Amino acid sequence: MEQVTLNTADLKSQEYFLNMGPQHPATHGVLRLILTLDGEVVKNIEPDLGYIHRSIEKQCEYEGYKQIIHLTDRMDYLSAHINNEAVALAIEQALEIEVPERVKVIRTIMGELTRIASHLLWWGVMGMDVGALTTFMYAFRDREMINDIMEETCGARLTMSYSTPGGVMFDLHPNFVKRVKEFIPHLRSVIPKYDELLTGNVIFQKRMKGIGYMSREDAISHGASGPVARGSGVSCDRRKKGPYSAFASRDIDFKEVIYTEGDNLARYNVRMKEMLESLNIIEQLIDDIPDDGIQAKTRALIKLPKGEFLQRVETARGDLGVYIVSDGKKNPYRVKFRSPGFSNLNALIEVGKGHLIADLVAIMSTFDFVVPDIDR
Amino acid sequence: MTNNDIITALQKQFQDVSFDEEISKFLTINVLPENYLDVMKALREMGFDYLFSMTGMDWGAELGVTNHLENTKTGDMVVVKVKLADREHPELPTLENIWKTAHLHEREIFDLFGINFKGHSVMKRLLLSDDWEGYPMRKDWQDETKMIIR
Numbered sequence: 001m002e003q004v005t006l007n008t009a010d011l012k013s014q015e016y017f018l019n020m021g022p023q024h025p026a027t028h029g030v031l032r033l034i035l036t037l038d039g040e041v042v043k044n045i046e047p048d049l050g051y052i053h054r055s056i057e058k059q060c061e062y063e064g065y066k067q068i069i070h071l072t073d074r075m076d077y078l079s080a081h082i083n084n085e086a087v088a089l090a091i092e093q094a095l096e097i098e099v100p101e102r103v104k105v106i107r108t109i110m111g112e113l114t115r116i117a118s119h120l121l122w123w124g125v126m127g128m129d130v131g132a133l134t135t136f137m138y139a140f141r142d143r144e145m146i147n148d149i150m151e152e153t154c155g156a157r158l159t160m161s162y163s164t165p166g167g168v169m170f171d172l173h174p175n176f177v178k179r180v181k182e183f184i185p186h187l188r189s190v191i192p193k194y195d196e197l198l199t200g201n202v203i204f205q206k207r208m209k210g211i212g213y214m215s216r217e218d219a220i221s222h223g224a225s226g227p228v229a230r231g232s233g234v235s236c237d238r239r240k241k242g243p244y245s246a247f248a249s250r251d252i253d254f255k256e257v258i259y260t261e262g263d264n265l266a267r268y269n270v271r272m273k274e275m276l277e278s279l280n281i282i283e284q285l286i287d288d289i290p291d292d293g294i295q296a297k298t299r300a301l302i303k304l305p306k307g308e309f310l311q312r313v314e315t316a317r318g319d320l321g322v323y324i325v326s327d328g329k330k331n332p333y334r335v336k337f338r339s340p341g342f343s344n345l346n347a348l349i350e351v352g353k354g355h356l357i358a359d360l361v362a363i364m365s366t367f368d369f370v371v372p373d374i375d376r
Numbered sequence: 377m378t379n380n381d382i383i384t385a386l387q388k389q390f391q392d393v394s395f396d397e398e399i400s401k402f403l404t405i406n407v408l409p410e411n412y413l414d415v416m417k418a419l420r421e422m423g424f425d426y427l428f429s430m431t432g433m434d435w436g437a438e439l440g441v442t443n444h445l446e447n448t449k450t451g452d453m454v455v456v457k458v459k460l461a462d463r464e465h466p467e468l469p470t471l472e473n474i475w476k477t478a479h480l481h482e483r484e485i486f487d488l489f490g491i492n493f494k495g496h497s498v499m500k501r502l503l504l505s506d507d508w509e510g511y512p513m514r515k516d517w518q519d520e521t522k523m524i525i526r
Contacts, residue, residue: 046498047480047502048502049502049503050502050503050504050505053503053504055512055513055524057513058512058513058524059524062524062525062526218476220425220426220448221425221475221476221477222476222477223426223427223428223429223475223476223477234448236448241451242451307399307400308399308400308404308455309400309401310400310401310402310444319428321428321429321444323429323431323442323444325433334431334433334434336429336431338428338429338431338444342480342481342484343477343480343481345480346476346477346479346480346481347476349479350476375503
């Protein structure tokens, strides 16, 4: 029988491709990353998008301005209310409508509840992505309270379409203030438990600290925004930089959470602290909701004057820009949604390089992607 | 830096740049394709370090791009518009080397408007499949499925 000898000098390693997604639990939706790997180390990332592309921008060109709001729920569905508000604000800016103070306060409270709900869901799946399955259950239990509050007032739990040009769809439910006041101390009491459960865990800390570093300069160059940029020390909170709704009309005391480490843990900490800041904001508004109506006067058929209008708001994921080009007709000439996730994905391409696949999963978690927000 | 400072600085370097302060809240700078890259470089040096967004546009006769630039230190914003008369082979230089965020934005514009960015590292379709024909965000695109244009 012939003897087979193995000469180790002839062995060589070879780069290979791996499809991560579109059906992968860590991509949280239909995002496909084409990875070039050397062993387990990621050499290159190429995103392939469009699995949930509905061409919302093109649809907008054939819809009236009131209808556009309903499409925006379906972009970043975890920030649905904030998306609605952005479009409503853009239309109000163009028509120079001053909405009642009550509307501003309601929108801001709803926006902050949305942010907390989004961050809670992120925290739940973040734990799950790094192997701590329990967090998912805790986060969903508490997030459910917000969904119930939304449901009572808006009639929907996720895609609320609550803002309209000039106001909000319905007045607050009589239970609203009571329920929100129950929720605030509840969340304050559970966040320390969250920290015990996950934040302080040694394994978790090792998966987070120093992994996925992004410098401040890179964050700006990549167009990153939201907690992703604030974890790298960029001050970019639109609630501070370009105040809208109650942030502009009231003197609300809250901190912009910024960490400078630029790693996974920094991005994680930003969101954890932001939840508490959102509670502070709600607390300052909830006892002082004025009673001056929920709708400013608008025409049944809205036509925007000729011109270009840009409205930026801070969603749970970052800086959402609604850019409307109007030629004076009943539907816009062009609408562009500059979504935070799209630019943040651009940053992931570089940040993920050189890490292990398992670390890429953790990095993606701290970037908190919602794929319909990227695809639109 | 006020709008007038920007106008004076750009007029010193470039001849065919026009300005518009009426159309939106921000200063709009209209540039020719041949000046595009140099104007953008000049604005980057003036401190506009954040490319907020790149919007593909179809103005009917022309295709083009509207860029929103922000200075993260001062919060100032300017809009740069570039128009391309050639609808058959529209081409622009890439901004990838100035702002990294241009990488995906330009791929999206290539995909939906068919503007080719010269020098871009991966000039491939991003959202649509590789065998898709035509550019659906253009105004003259025919929607045979009647899903969007009814």
